[in-house]
Amino acid sequence: MSNSAGTPTYSTAGTVSAPIDLTGLKGEHTTLDLSSSKKGKKIVKPNVKVTLTSLTLNNSGTLRRINSVVIPIVYSDKFYKEVRDPLLDDVNKLIYYADIPVGAICCKFDNLAKGSKEPPTLVILTLAILAPYRSLNLGTSLLLSSLKASLHPTTPPPPIPSDNKTNTRASLIVAPPRVRVNRALAHVQVGNEDAKRFYERLGFKEVGIEENYYSKVEPHGAIIMVCEDIAKALGESEQPNGSA
Numbered sequence: 001m002s003n004s005a006g007t008p009t010y011s012t013a014g015t016v017s018a019p020i021d022l023t024g025l026k027g028e029h030t031t032l033d034l035s036s037s038k039k040g041k042k043i044v045k046p047n048v049k050v051t052l053t054s055l056t057l058n059n060s061g062t063l064r065r066i067n068s069v070v071i072p073i074v075y076s077d078k079f080y081k082e083v084r085d086p087l088l089d090d091v092n093k094l095i096y097y098a099d100i101p102v103g104a105i106c107c108k109f110d111n112l113a114k115g116s117k118e119p120p121t122l123v124i125l126t127l128a129i130l131a132p133y134r135s136l137n138l139g140t141s142l143l144l145s146s147l148k149a150s151l152h153p154t155t156p157p158p159p160i161p162s163d164n165k166t167n168t169r170a171s172l173i174v175a176p177p178r179v180r181v182n183r184a185l186a187h188v189q190v191g192n193e194d195a196k197r198f199y200e201r202l203g204f205k206e207v208g209i210e211e212n213y214y215s216k217v218e219p220h221g222a223i224i225m226v227c228e229d230i231a232k233a234l235g236e237s238e239q240p241n242g243s244a
Contacts, residue, residue: 048097048098049096049097049098049099050095050096050097050138050141051095051096052093052094052095052096052141052142052145053093053094053096054089054092054093054094055083055084055089055092055093055094055104055106056084057084059094059101060080060084062094062101063080063083063094063104063106064080066094066101066102066103066104066128066130067104067126067128069128069130070128070129070130070131071126071128072217073214073216073217075126079106079125082108083106083107083108083125086175087175087178088107088108088109090149090153090154091105091107091122091145091146091149091150092104092105092106092107092146093105093142093145093146095129095138095141095142097133097136097138102129102130102132102133102138103127103128103129103130103133103138103139103142104126104127104128104142105124105126105127105128105142105143105145105146106124106125106126106127107122107123107124107125107146107150108122108123108125109121109122109123109150109178109181110123110185112178112179112181112242119183119241119242120179120181120182120183120241120242121181121183121184121185122146122147122150122181122183122184122185122230123184123185123186124143124146124184124185124186127139127142127143127186129142139198140198140201140202143202144202144234147184147202147227147230147233147234148234150180150181150182150184150230151180151181151182151230151231151234151236151239152180153177153178153179153180153181154177155174155175155176155177179242179243180239180240180241180242180243181230181241181242182229182230182231182239182240182241182242183226183227183228183229183230183241184204184226184227184230185224185225185226185227186199186204186225186226187210187213187222187223187224187225188222188223188225189214189217189219189221189222189223190209190219190220190221190222190223191219196223196225199225199227200225202227202233203227203229203230203232203233203234204225204226204227204233205225205226205227205228206223206224206225207224207225207226208223208224209221209222209223209224210222210224
């Protein structure tokens, strides 16, 4: 189908990742003592399925609910429409823990145009995990997934043929992969030391403070956290920023 302006729409429905292996990440499993005595106790690590899924119109309400519970900011309809852009499909995800949606990451890309004075950058807009599911490395998994996708872009999904208008060759052309983006940026509310340490563990550094970034919550200031080399943070070989 297509929207009223004639712009082709895209399908990401059913785009679900293979189960994520979090066994190598500290803190993922809770050990269970199934014995009644200390001797011969049996320790069990539950093998919980964790998957990522694309943002779609169908799960947009789920994304809204997660953000509203975790983040003290109300995002507009425009925000939720823009994060479903098919060109952002590989970096914007919901995360499911035992088939329950428990978190999400929303990003955008800045400075992708040729000749931009600033380097291409992945901007993390929101990263939210419901409170009962924190300390399970789910936030780490979401962020790592987006950083890897930023560095290794995939071909966007093809447009869906329209049912109510003539389909032209141009309307069905698959968009080309974007350039590699090897830089990331996030804003952390001043005073949120846990979030600041979270980003620092993944290669981000504080580069400044943006005053009045949060207009409707206090404190208003935001710490600007930047990862200047995603490839290095991921332990990969050097990747030129903005390369095809």
